[in-house]
Amino acid sequence: RKEVEQDPGPFNVPEGATVAFNCTYSNSASQSFFWYRQDCRKEPKLLMSVYSSGNEDGRFTAQLNRASQYISLLIRDSKLSDSATYLCVVNMGYGGSQGNLIFGKGTKLSVKP
Amino acid sequence: DADVTQTPRNRITKTGKRIMLECSQTKGHDRMYWYRQDPGLGLRLIYYSFDVKDINKGEISDGYSVSRQAQAKFSLSLESAIPNQTALYFCATSDWGDRGNAEAFFGQGTRLTVV
Numbered sequence: 001r002k003e004v005e006q007d008p009g010p011f012n013v014p015e016g017a018t019v020a021f022n023c024t025y026s027n028s029a030s031q032s033f034f035w036y037r038q039d040c041r042k043e044p045k046l047l048m049s050v051y052s053s054g055n056e057d058g059r060f061t062a063q064l065n066r067a068s069q070y071i072s073l074l075i076r077d078s079k080l081s082d083s084a085t086y087l088c089v090v091n092m093g094y095g096g097s098q099g100n101l102i103f104g105k106g107t108k109l110s111v112k113p
Numbered sequence: 114d115a116d117v118t119q120t121p122r123n124r125i126t127k128t129g130k131r132i133m134l135e136c137s138q139t140k141g142h143d144r145m146y147w148y149r150q151d152p153g154l155g156l157r158l159i160y161y162s163f164d165v166k167d168i169n170k171g172e173i174s175d176g177y178s179v180s181r182q183a184q185a186k187f188s189l190s191l192e193s194a195i196p197n198q199t200a201l202y203f204c205a206t207s208d209w210g211d212r213g214n215a216e217a218f219f220g221q222g223t224r225l226t227v228v
Contacts, residue, residue, distance in 0.1 A: 034216070043203060043219035044156070087156070089217075100171070101146070101207065101217055105155030 003027060006088050006104035014112055017078045021107045023071040023088030035062055035073045036087040038106065044087055048073070078111045085109070116140050119204050119220035126194050126227055134189045134223050136204030144207045145187040146217070147171075147179060149200040156203065162187055194227040201225075 006023045013019050025033075032051060036044040048055065050071055054063035061074040071090075075082055088104035117138045126132050136145065147159040158171030160179040168179060176198060178190045191198055204220040 041201075041222075043221050044217075045219070046216045049216065100158060100161060101205075102158070103148075103156040105153070 003092075003102045004088055004090050004104040006086075007107050008105075009107040009109070011107065011109045012112060013078055013109070015078055015080060017111075018074065018076045019078055019109060020075075021073045021086055021088070021109075023073075023104055025069050025071070025088075025090045025102075027090070027092050028066075028069060030069075030090045030092055032091040033062075033064055033071050034089040034091075034101075035060075035071075036089055036103075038085045038087055040084075044103075047086070075109075078109075080111050080113065083109055083111045115221065117204060117206055117218050117220040119202075119223050121223060122221065123224045124226070126225070128195055128227055130194050132191045132194055132225070134191075134202055134204075134225070136187045136189070136220055137185050138187075138204075138206045138218075139185065140206050140208070140218055141184075142206040142208045142218075143184065145181065146205040146207075147177075147187070147189045148203045148205065149173070149198075150203060150222075151200050159189065159202075191225075191227075194225075196227045199225060199227045 003026050035047045037047045038044040048062045050062040050064045059076045063072045085106040085108045087106045090102050120135045143164045146161045148156045150156050162181045180188050202223045205217045207217040
């Protein structure tokens with residue numbers, strides 16, 4: 001099993017749609033979780049951190065289910081500007097080599113007019 | 114100015130040549146990383162360093178080496194470049210938060226082509 005797995009996508013949705021991305025991680029000792037956004041040929045940038053039971057930021061909601069080792073990202077009222085690749089990122093745990101950030105392969109979202 | 118700066122931004126080199134990619138940061142972070150990104154494969158960790166005296170191999174370190182010259186500088190070398198090292202390379206830094214790694218900040222990337 002891959003350390004961090006995401007929906008392969010691409011997701012093609014109309015403006016105003018609600019879209020959800022899923023991510024699973026293999027290491028139960030993982031401590032922190034993030035969603036990053038990457039525009040084409042650009043560097044990834046933090047979208048949201050997910051530390052406990054989840055959090056919301058405007059149209060974006062991230063959820064964490066530790067028992068199922070599952071993270072989700074919900075985007076409501078999609079905008080054209082939301083078109084990007086969304087990366088699920090997991091910190092494998094505290095200390096030493098377990099302090100790495102492991103990236104999923106990303107899910108591409110395309111929002112159409 | 115960018116907090117994490119990579120040089121060069123683009124490079125074309127020949128097979129067998131040695132090449133160095135440089136990364137410097139003004140974030141004051143101890144942790145620095147080198148990733149490569151290939152279409153369909155996502156970001157893969159090459160090497161990481163948690164402080165100046167600490168160097169660790171990542172998922173795909175073969176064919177690469179690194180040097181942590183100072184807290185702010187982390188360079189990646191390809192001793193003898195080969196075509197399958199053609200990729201987009203990212204340097205990143207992060208701090209160590211109370212819950213583990215805090216947010217990672219990325220450089221703008223170096224697009225390397227080996228011909």
